[in-house]
Amino acid sequence: MPASVDSTGLQTTFDVARVRADFPALHQRIYDGRPLVYLDNAATTQKPQVVIDRIRDFYLRENANVHRGVHYLSQIASDAYDEARRLVAAFIGAPDPSQVIFTRGTTESINLVAATYGRRHVGEGDEIVLSAMEHHSNIVPWQLLCEEKGARLRVVPVDERGVLDLEALERALTERTRLVAIAHVSNALGTVNPVREIIRMAHARGIPVLVDGAQAIQHLEVNVAELDCDFYCFSGHKMYGPTGIGILYGKAELLEAMPPYQGGGDMIERVTFERTTYNRLPYKFEAGTPHIAGAIGLGAAVAYLNGLGRTAVAHYEDELLRYATERLQEVPGLRLIGTAPHKVSVLSFVIEGVHPYDAGTLLDQMGIAVRTGHHCTQPLMDRLGLPGTIRASLALYNTREEIDALVEALHRVVRMLR
Amino acid sequence: MAELHNDTIEARARQLVEEFALFDDWMEKYEYLIELGKSLPPLEPEYKTEAFRIHGCQSQVWIRPEFRDGRVYFKGDSDALITKGLVALLIRVLSGQPPEAILNARLDFLDEIGLKAHLSPTRKNGLAAMIEQMRRYAQAYLQASRN
Numbered sequence A: 001m002p003a004s005v006d007s008t009g010l011q012t013t014f015d016v017a018r019v020r021a022d023f024p025a026l027h028q029r030i031y032d033g034r035p036l037v038y039l040d041n042a043a044t045t046q047k048p049q050v051v052i053d054r055i056r057d058f059y060l061r062e063n064a065n066v067h068r069g070v071h072y073l074s075q076i077a078s079d080a081y082d083e084a085r086r087l088v089a090a091f092i093g094a095p096d097p098s099q100v101i102f103t104r105g106t107t108e109s110i111n112l113v114a115a116t117y118g119r120r121h122v123g124e125g126d127e128i129v130l131s132a133m134e135h136h137s138n139i140v141p142w143q144l145l146c147e148e149k150g151a152r153l154r155v156v157p158v159d160e161r162g163v164l165d166l167e168a169l170e171r172a173l174t175e176r177t178r179l180v181a182i183a184h185v186s187n188a189l190g191t192v193n194p195v196r197e198i199i200r201m202a203h204a205r206g207i208p209v210l211v212d213g214a215q216a217i218q219h220l221e222v223n224v225a226e227l228d229c230d231f232y233c234f235s236g237h238k239m240y241g242p243t244g245i246g247i248l249y250g251k252a253e254l255l256e257a258m259p260p261y262q263g264g265g266d267m268i269e270r271v272t273f274e275r276t277t278y279n280r281l282p283y284k285f286e287a288g289t290p291h292i293a294g295a296i297g298l299g300a301a302v303a304y305l306n307g308l309g310r311t312a313v314a315h316y317e318d319e320l321l322r323y324a325t326e327r328l329q330e331v332p333g334l335r336l337i338g339t340a341p342h343k344v345s346v347l348s349f350v351i352e353g354v355h356p357y358d359a360g361t362l363l364d365q366m367g368i369a370v371r372t373g374h375h376c377t378q379p380l381m382d383r384l385g386l387p388g389t390i391r392a393s394l395a396l397y398n399t400r401e402e403i404d405a406l407v408e409a410l411h412r413v414v415r416m417l418r
Numbered sequence B: 001m002a003e004l005h006n007d008t009i010e011a012r013a014r015q016l017v018e019e020f021a022l023f024d025d026w027m028e029k030y031e032y033l034i035e036l037g038k039s040l041p042p043l044e045p046e047y048k049t050e051a052f053r054i055h056g057c058q059s060q061v062w063i064r065p066e067f068r069d070g071r072v073y074f075k076g077d078s079d080a081l082i083t084k085g086l087v088a089l090l091i092r093v094l095s096g097q098p099p100e101a102i103l104n105a106r107l108d109f110l111d112e113i114g115l116k117a118h119l120s121p122t123r124k125n126g127l128a129a130m131i132e133q134m135r136r137y138a139q140a141y142l143q144a145s146r147n
């Protein structure tokens, strides 16, 4: 398919062969020379050459600490770091770059909110509302907070298809609710939760909402201002950027009112032994030397995604998911786990008489990378009565041929194990 | 069973290495491992309990030891077939050996078969946990027989 360009210069169609050429790691042969079929993208995505080059260039020519030096390189590094923040802010529709805080990833973003906003506002007998499909990263920080404060978690159930029970969510919102923390997209099932509606419901009662966007940001167009979410968290490494860098977006008035997370350099305005005043946003939450190269690399990933065109990517991924969903049904005994009407990327499944772990091992031998197990969602697996699933998760560089290879390999797996 | 003094861990391991060497394709080696798993005599359901469970595996694994005439006999099972194949390998090499031999065995055959290079990190951890538990049983019997 030739790529065409619209009047604004954005690519409107999607040429997957050209896109694949941007990702060096995809063109490997593994084991006895089998071509790598990488279908573990919900765990982490591969990186395009532009991201790799950007990080390399930073270390080759621009490396210096940020916001501290009086010298040439420090200015270059600081400018690049600030520019990355502006890129991310524009990418998610944040009103101002100062609302975009660099963290280590989704996990740290959530922990930051729990340790600051949570500690300040959650007290004995209060409640935090979560869904039954949360990743452990969006459960355990709240559990720790509840233990400390004598508060408790209210868990909103999901049905057999992996769809959230919105009525139950509405009922769970009470005068004791201090926060709703919810995944935008489920990493184990691919369900897209109706976060806009959830946010509206919560706000009607004056309750803030944190959205775990770790599995959404790389697939959906996210606009935090339109969503009106209070916090939005995601990881660079799942959106074609480097590991070790992530984002916490927050509403300005909430971030302003929150106490700092960690103490150290950069987050201060003035330190005396009697009293310290804190720096303005976002620096108040970025103590110490940040992951400068990571932030700049993430900026390059954002620019890369913008260049491909978000709509074109979403359209391509949706078609691929439909194709894969259809083709997987051909495998004898295969049952899809997660059949919500609105889904992205994730194909979780079990096969009658086949242990997921065995299937994963044999697929790996055939060059196909999937994940097996509970996917850091043990409560969800308990709810579904499963010890785990096999999960293939798609990214923008996956192809129909790779889905065909997966289906063929699964046929062989079934023959070998039954 | 072969002559007792020839029936060492090393001899049994060497034989397994030779058997696996017959296949050059890794899928075939896995097929053989699965066959070994399928033909492992089952562990009685009453022993598939927490007490005999090996932790550190993505699948459930049980190994039960018995001590008779100065030797340790193992039975085992898993809900995953490849894991069961690994259990079968270890049992074939270690079961019926004296505790000292089990404790001193180097178990290089797993490398020689090439298994370690072809096992995922989680599988390697699981395998290490099984070996460790079998050695712990041997150690306990050794201790008990000395007292």
Ligand SMILES: Cc1ncc(COP(=O)(O)O)c(C=O)c1O
Binding pocket: A042, A043, A104, A105, A106, A107, A108, A135, A137, A138, A183, A185, A186, A187, A212, A214, A215, A235, A376
């Ligand atoms: C939904 C969801 N939340 C949180 C996380 C944690 O992300 P990270 O490990 O990058 O902090 C993940 C990663 O698997 C996830 O899928």
